[in-house]
Amino acid sequence: MSRIALATLCGVIFGAIAVATMLPMSFPDKQGALTAAFLDRFAIGFVIGIADLPWPGWATGLFFGLLLSAPSAVITKAWAPILGLGAIGGIIIGVVVRRGR
DSSP states (O other): OOHHHHHHHHHHHHHHHHHHHHTTSOOTTHHHHHHHHHHHHHHHHHHHHHOOOSSOHHHHHHHHHHHHHHHHHHHHOOHHHHHHHHHHHHHHHHHHHHHHO
């Protein structure tokens, strides 16, 4: 599988997982919140998939997972769930992508 295809697949899966975890919650603008969560997590999966840093896969994933989750965590003040999911998802994607190369 090409790098771009793997990055896109990782982004779509991570985005779908984020949306699925948010479905039972209520928000003033639920569609906006779900769309933003999908795009945020899609970006994490995609960036990790195309990044070529000289680090272990888990470290690349952790770095980008936290870096790209930080703005949402700052805005919502939901630090633990947003940074936690970003870190865990980033590590998993980093390991998967490294093995896929």
